[in-house]
Amino acid sequence: MSRYSLRARVNTFYAGMLALALIVFSIAVYLGVRAFLTRSLERSLSNSAESIVSDYLVPLDRKGDSWFLAEMNESYPPGSSDPFVRVTQGNRIRYQSGDMRDPYVNMSELALPSNPSWFHSIHRETTANGQRLMIYTLPYRALNGSIFFVETGTTIEPIRHVLRSLTEILLVTTPVILILATFGGYFLMSQPLKPVVTLTEQAERVGRERLGERLPVIQTGDELERLSLSLNRMIDRLEEALAHNHRFSADASHELRTPLTIIRGELESLIQMPSLPLPVVDGIGSALEECNRMAKIVHSLMTISRLDGGGEQMEMIPVDLVELVKATLEHMVLLAEEKQISLRFEYGKAVVVSGDPMRIKQVVVNLVDNAIKYTPNSGEVKVTVTSHEKKALLWVADTGIGIPITALPFVFDRFYRSDLARSRESGGTGLGLAIVKAICSAHGGSASVESVEGRGASFRIELPLLAPDVTVTDQARTFASTSSLYQTVGPRDSDKDSLTKI
Structure with missing residues (x-):
């Protein structure tokens, strides 16, 4: 699939937008889960601190320290790992739960509350072993004027563990979803694009054989x-x-x-x-x-x-292109000799096409005549006939002055001349190559040219190839009589290309 095709561009855009959406979604999920867990933990710590104040500190004056310690030990027994609780009065610790065990946190390392900014809020601390804690401090003034500080805290390691697991899940699932969605989008687009492919293929065929063809109408209503x-x-x-x-x-x-x-x-x-x-x-x-x-x-x-x-009445019969070209070059050898040009013919096995011998001969004459006209003295013109797959190929190459690259797209146009004065002096009308193209099109073939200015030009003719067992008629053979001017070194029992000099 070409990266510049419609399917590739749409699929790339779709994959890019999906990747962006998944990244934004993953970030949003991560931040949302982290905020939810943090708020839940903060709310739990504040609720625990308020519960201690209302349930144990408010009745403390009436029920005494023994009751307070007993209740606190029962609700927050020493050795409990989460959350830890500490109640202080001034610099005196009235109650403190045991050290946290998973992960281990030594509660004696925690400083007593002294910073007013900690009151009624969450603050974070990091222990000597690197554990990060979240602590809520709630001050309480008793009726007798005593000030208590209730601290509830816990490690944020569970939150970090959950977030690490969530990150791993997102890092694994996001690429998988993106890959599956991209391949799914690619195959899903195949069905909607089938009409476009059909239109493209039919449009390529319109005008090759006849312009009367039309594109299929896609009955989709869109x-x-x-x-x-x-x-x-x-x-x-x-x-x-x-x-x-x-x-x-x-x-x-x-x-x-x-x-x-x-x-x-x-x-x-x-x-x-x-x-x-x-x-x-x-x-x-x-x-x-x-x-x-x-x-x-x-x-x-x-x-x-x-x-x-289509008004030209052509007699389409099987023609051996090799023999026809031989007979045609025989009549043009004198033109080459006048300029001391070497006229060479390369060919292989018989190449049979269906066509009008006179018109095909006209193609050869026009191309070889042009090659001789625009090739300097002592140059070379080479004609090659071969076949490839279901096509008969005719090349006419010369070592002449060549064609400017800007003129290549127009050489088969009517009256086009890359050099007006030169064509006029040589007797050209600017219609020879237009006739060549028209004859090739009428035979279901094509004509093309390659050239480097100053190095010569090579014209390529393609015609539909007939089966090798098709019999060439006597009428076609009259255009392919062998001349004594040729020294034939053509194929005998081999299909290999050979060379004939004139």
């Missing part, structure tokens, strides 16, 4: 259903705009053919007239060249429009 309907309406508008563009190109090309034919005929008649001045002949010849160039552009535009619109 935003996903509205999204699918909106996307389908957008595709309708795009299809209408593209259809209008194709109709315009086809209609314009068709309407231009007749006037161009008439103009060319008139110019050819004029140039045959006797005794024409030389500048006039040159002007008519230049006009004829531009007229022929315009006719080529119009013809190319009509071809692209028919291919894009």
